[in-house]
Amino acid sequence: MAYDAVIVGGSFAGLSAALPLARARRRVAVVDGGVRRNRFADHSYNFFGQDGAAPSEMVATAKQQLLRYSTVLWLDDVVEAAEREGDAFALRTSGGHWLRAQRLVLASGVVDHLPAVPGLRERWGRSVFHCPYCHGYELDGGRIGVLATGPMSVHQALLLPEWGSVTFFLNGAASPDEAQRQELAARGVRIEPTPVRALAGEATVVLDDGREVELAGLFTASRTEPASPLARQLGCAFEDGPLGPFVKTDAQKATTVAGVFACGDMARGAGSVALAVGDGAMAGTAAHRSLVFPA
Known part of the structure; x- marks a missing residue:
């Protein structure tokens, strides 16, 4: 035809x-x-x-x-x-x-192509997101995570405090320099260097050392x-x-x-x-x- x-x-x-x-x-x-x-x-x-x-x-x-x-x-x-x-x-x-x-x-x-973290793919679009303008408001100013996938994730972590209290999980994928660390600190972003083992519950990050960080939502690029x-x-x-x-x-x-x-x-x-x-x-x-x- x-x-x-x-x-x-x-x-x-x-x-x-x-x-x-x-x-x-x-x-x-x-x-x-x-x-x-x-x-x-x-x-x-x-x-x-x-x-x-x-x-x-x-x-x-x-x-x-x-x-x-x-x-x-x-x-x-x-x-x-x-x-x-x-x-x-x-x-x-x-x-x-x-x-x-x-x-x-x-x-x-x-x-x-999502980070290879067990439990992340199942939560994609529901409690794991990529765009705060599309999904940030609904998290009601709660605890928010940013899972690093590369250097661009620093920008994402700096942006997210508009929507809640942010923890930046480096997960071996990002290494903020001193200037970036100062910027993140000024925005109130907490840096977590311990690798991420898995996601559980609604949006709970399970770290390699066994600690669990309960979040309202997780963002990743x-x-x-x-x-x-x-x-x-x-x-x-x-x-x-x-x-x-x-x-x-x-x-x-x-x-x-x-x-x-x-x-x-x-x-x-x-x-x-x-x-x-x-x-x-x-x-x-x-x-x-x-x-x-x-x-």
């Missing part, structure tokens, strides 16, 4: 990208594998008009609204391969579908990488961010490959629902304009 645009990924960024194309009466296919990055969170915060809403309900409503447009096709599938074919792109899905598109919007998100290989297959340039590589785009969310746009977490150094939706809207409108005014 031939489409004006194929959107790879049907979460916040992808849905937002598809909408302006659909409203321009363009033929659009959205291919989604159903694995949202924030699928573990019961609530999403810090998004205008949807503060505290359930992410699953937000996405379901947006999908329902998008599918009211007759030119939109939705495929519950995964795009495995993409290549340029003349002036368009050919895509193959794991379900055996072949799609052809004049424009391609990549919105497949990222994979989080996961390493990320794009969840799909398509950008690399197509030859898109990447940038190195503080948390991992991401697809390089311009202000219009165009990649370095003509006709390919990227949006959401896979195309920025760090993201959120609000930023993903904004990115998607920009990518979708830019993709449409490129169809009307080809370079």
